[in-house]
Amino acid sequence: MPKILVLDELSPEGLALLDAAEGFEYEIRLKLAGEELRKSLAEFDGAICRSGVKITAESLEGNTRLRCIARAGVGTDNIDKDAATRLGIVVMNTPTGNTVSTAEHAFCLMMALSRNVASANQSLVEGRWDRKKYMGTQLADKTVGIVGLGRIGQEFAKRALAFEMRVIGFDPFISSERAAELGIELYSSVKEMLPLVDYLTVHTPLTPETKGLINLEALEIIKPGARLINCARGGIYEEAALVEGMKSGKLGGVALDVYAEEPCTDSALFGMENVVCTPHLGASTEEAQTQVAVEAVQLVTNFLKSGEIRHAVNVAPIDPKTLESMRGYLDVAYRIGLLAGQLHGGKLKSCKLNYRGEVAGKDAKLLTASFCAGLLEQAMDEGGANIVNAQMLLAERGVTISSESSTEMGSFSSSITATLEEDGRTSQVGGTLFGNDMPRLILLDGQRLEAYLDGTLFLFAHNDVPGIIGRVGTIFGNHSVNIAQMAVGRSSAGGNAVGVLNLDGVPPQAAVDEVLQSPAITSARVVELPAAGELPTWLR
Numbered sequence: 001m002p003k004i005l006v007l008d009e010l011s012p013e014g015l016a017l018l019d020a021a022e023g024f025e026y027e028i029r030l031k032l033a034g035e036e037l038r039k040s041l042a043e044f045d046g047a048i049c050r051s052g053v054k055i056t057a058e059s060l061e062g063n064t065r066l067r068c069i070a071r072a073g074v075g076t077d078n079i080d081k082d083a084a085t086r087l088g089i090v091v092m093n094t095p096t097g098n099t100v101s102t103a104e105h106a107f108c109l110m111m112a113l114s115r116n117v118a119s120a121n122q123s124l125v126e127g128r129w130d131r132k133k134y135m136g137t138q139l140a141d142k143t144v145g146i147v148g149l150g151r152i153g154q155e156f157a158k159r160a161l162a163f164e165m166r167v168i169g170f171d172p173f174i175s176s177e178r179a180a181e182l183g184i185e186l187y188s189s190v191k192e193m194l195p196l197v198d199y200l201t202v203h204t205p206l207t208p209e210t211k212g213l214i215n216l217e218a219l220e221i222i223k224p225g226a227r228l229i230n231c232a233r234g235g236i237y238e239e240a241a242l243v244e245g246m247k248s249g250k251l252g253g254v255a256l257d258v259y260a261e262e263p264c265t266d267s268a269l270f271g272m273e274n275v276v277c278t279p280h281l282g283a284s285t286e287e288a289q290t291q292v293a294v295e296a297v298q299l300v301t302n303f304l305k306s307g308e309i310r311h312a313v314n315v316a317p318i319d320p321k322t323l324e325s326m327r328g329y330l331d332v333a334y335r336i337g338l339l340a341g342q343l344h345g346g347k348l349k350s351c352k353l354n355y356r357g358e359v360a361g362k363d364a365k366l367l368t369a370s371f372c373a374g375l376l377e378q379a380m381d382e383g384g385a386n387i388v389n390a391q392m393l394l395a396e397r398g399v400t401i402s403s404e405s406s407t408e409m410g411s412f413s414s415s416i417t418a419t420l421e422e423d424g425r426t427s428q429v430g431g432t433l434f435g436n437d438m439p440r441l442i443l444l445d446g447q448r449l450e451a452y453l454d455g456t457l458f459l460f461a462h463n464d465v466p467g468i469i470g471r472v473g474t475i476f477g478n479h480s481v482n483i484a485q486m487a488v489g490r491s492s493a494g495g496n497a498v499g500v501l502n503l504d505g506v507p508p509q510a511a512v513d514e515v516l517q518s519p520a521i522t523s524a525r526v527v528e529l530p531a532a533g534e535l536p537t538w539l540r
């Protein structure tokens with residue numbers, strides 16, 4: 001009889017479902033770590049957890065029995081998915097169960113800030129009747145800026161509109177049309193929104209792009225008196241900047257549910273006037289916990305009974321033979337997506353994929369799904385976008401994805417080109433495969449070139465004038481950044497050109513700034529791709 005291990009506290013409804021599940025045994029073992037966890041995991045066929053237990057590579061070492069792990073919640077950052085994949089263990093999550101509760105919590109924090117609920121309560125507890133001190137602000141007619149218009153951001157927007165607020169937002173992966181349908185005015189950057197917002201709330205994962213989104217620089221342009229809320233992930237707002245903003249009076253209030261380091265019981269913000277903090281309670285409602293627990297139990301029992309896989313974060317729905325024959329091309333499509341995802345500016349409307357030559361004979365649906373997974377990878381929580389769900393996630397955001405194939409060969413035996421249409425801008429990225437496993441970049445913004453499609457890339461647009469390559473090379477040399485390869489593409493002699501450097505390390509910002517000082521260089525940026533041969537878990 002298959003055995004299921006429950007590693008964190010689950011709601012009674014989830015446990016009742018386990019009690020009622022015929023043909024299964026289960027045990028609850030809480031607060032396991034180290035050798036005890038490793039031994040326990042080896043005795044079971046399935047496991048269910050929340051964020052408490054850390055399922056590391058060591059805890060899975062030598063495991064030949066465990067077949068699946070379900071996370072009752074969204075983030076799977078407490079599970080080593082690479083180690084699980086290596087052992088053939090399917091990792092699944094319950095992405096929607098706590099969406100409404102978290103949106104409600106963010107909204108509740110916004111209201112608490114507006115009416116000084118926490119400070120006023122505290123003053124009563126301390127024996128004061130301060131009616132004048134706690135003058136509040138009405139939400140109606142105020143402007144709230146939402147960064148991240150995914151599941152929780154959209155639920156938050158609905159509530160804000162019901163309170164007659166003006167809702168503005170930024171999310172690079174939603175179309176203006178879809179935002180308008182939701183009643184949200186879409187902006188092209190957070191920077192543009194900051195001078196306008198009475199309230200700012202973030203609903204994105206923590207990524208290199210969102211880390212430190214609110215810092216001292218942002219405080220300079222934010223509307224005086226703005227109130228900030230974070231129920232997403234700690235680190236999106238720089239806590240030191242928040243303290244500074246509250247002390248200087250630039251910010252009208254701060255509400256946090258999440259922290260850069262958790263658990264967090266000591267912060268300069270705690271106890272400040274107009275600051276409300278909760279200990280990561282976004283998903284802590286009976287309803288959300290019931291829903292995620294019930295879903296997690298269903299995921300594990302269905303998988304162990306029939307092999308059904310839903311909400312997997314580490315497996316591809318591809319049979320091993322197809323995967324083997326397409327892995328190289330799927331990798332190129334994924335890398336093109338990753339590159340396009342880091343380059344595009346926002347307000348994405350559509351992506352058109354073009355498969356040419358040998359690759360046109362392969363399954364275009366899978367190739368497109370792999371591109372979409374790359375495009376969304378940095379926009380989602382780790383493991384959140386994969387070949388299974390990425391295309392659907394983009395469709396939900398109003399982004400149209402299409403493809404066309406032609407077996408006629410161009411300059412390369414195969415090529416994959418993505419054309420991205422944003423409001424007022426079109427961009428193109430193209431790649432090919434050398435041998436079985438050497439992806440190459442062959443097209444960037446309409447210019448042909450040939451560069452490695454892996455590791456750290458430095459991309460710069462410039463006017464084709466003498467001395468540019470030497471100048472860029474010298475600057476990187478001065479900053480001790482080694483250039484592995486250099487490629488240039490241009491429309492015509494003396495016209496627009498793009499340069500791509502494959503670097504042995506990430507250049508310091510000072511080097512990038514120095515490059516940008518050259519009048520002939522119009523833009524420059526660093527893009528990070530996986531190393532050569534490094535594949536996402538679902539392509540292994």
Ligand SMILES: NC(=O)c1ccc[n+]([C@@H]2O[C@H](COP(=O)([O-])OP(=O)(O)OC[C@H]3O[C@@H](n4cnc5c(N)ncnc54)[C@H](O)[C@@H]3O)[C@@H](O)[C@H]2O)c1
Nearest residue numbers: 148149150151152171173203204205209231232282283379
């Ligand atoms: N406080 C809690 O208890 C709690 C509970 C659930 C989820 N969360 C967190 O809330 C966050 C949002 O969850 P979700 O389910 O809505 O995720 P989601 O994947 O549905 O939405 C995230 C959105 O952020 C957008 N995004 C990514 N990078 C961006 C950027 N640089 N600028 C603007 N937008 C960007 C994505 O395009 C996507 O639409 C996640 O970090 C999740 O871990 C917290």
Ligand SMILES: O=C(O)CC[C@@H](O)C(=O)O
Nearest residue numbers: 050051073074075283284
């Ligand atoms: O309460 C929890 O389990 C964490 C909730 C949340 O951060 C998630 O990732 O789902």
